[in-house]
Amino acid sequence: MSDEEITDAERKMQFLYALRSKGVRDTNVLTAMEKVDRGAFITGTFADRAYEDMPLPIACGQTISQPSVVALMTQALDVQPRDKVLEVGTGSGYQAAILSHLARRVYSIDRHARLTRPVRALFEKLDITNVTIMTGDGSRGLPEQAPFDRIIVTAAAEDPPGPLLAQLRMGGIMVVPVGQSDAVQSLIKVTRGEEGFEYEELLPVRFVPLLEGVAQD
Numbered sequence: 001m002s003d004e005e006i007t008d009a010e011r012k013m014q015f016l017y018a019l020r021s022k023g024v025r026d027t028n029v030l031t032a033m034e035k036v037d038r039g040a041f042i043t044g045t046f047a048d049r050a051y052e053d054m055p056l057p058i059a060c061g062q063t064i065s066q067p068s069v070v071a072l073m074t075q076a077l078d079v080q081p082r083d084k085v086l087e088v089g090t091g092s093g094y095q096a097a098i099l100s101h102l103a104r105r106v107y108s109i110d111r112h113a114r115l116t117r118p119v120r121a122l123f124e125k126l127d128i129t130n131v132t133i134m135t136g137d138g139s140r141g142l143p144e145q146a147p148f149d150r151i152i153v154t155a156a157a158e159d160p161p162g163p164l165l166a167q168l169r170m171g172g173i174m175v176v177p178v179g180q181s182d183a184v185q186s187l188i189k190v191t192r193g194e195e196g197f198e199y200e201e202l203l204p205v206r207f208v209p210l211l212e213g214v215a216q217d
């Protein structure tokens, strides 16, 4: 084994160790995280920090989330192999790539065409074929593909958006950061049951805001 290979293996172990130490226990999630090279989703000055457990800037003033937060959100989402999943906030495409290994079908939507275009090209290169990347206002959901088994929102809303709640199937789960954009927010898990929606507060997080409308890139 060359020195470089040892370094790669060690880096991967450290990356997974950081996730486990933050409470990520689900082996399906850990395996999916191991399969996706975060380095492929970050270009430019910050590329060499891809394996550190921190959020990093991407284009359009947005951020790729911290890996441990991606892992905890994915774990809370409890994705099943037959699931159809909606992600609101494609960003770098990292979260969508992880979901592609856990779900049957993923729809990911972002309001910036300047973000969705390169992600589409990257997924083609990575041979990820079960994810559809769309440009649009994800706060309205994707009525033509509803209902969804799982919905994950990766931008902070003041309240869980009504259209998204309506597009969650009975028994479905939605994970969404809720709170003011310039303050610490709470990650909320919403479960839709026969009796209505159940809300569980998971952990404090900090996300960019969920904005209305499509961006003029």
Ligand code: SAH
Pocket (backbone or CB within 6 Å): 062, 063, 064, 065, 088, 089, 090, 091, 092, 093, 094, 095, 096, 109, 110, 111, 112, 115, 136, 137, 138, 139, 154, 155, 208, 209, 210, 211, 212, 213
């Ligand atoms: N999940 C991403 C990180 C998302 S950052 C990743 O893995 O890299 C939050 C993203 O939400 C940004 O790209 C922002 O453009 C997008 N966003 C904000 N409001 C939106 C809306 N109404 N509809 C769709 N995307 C939105």
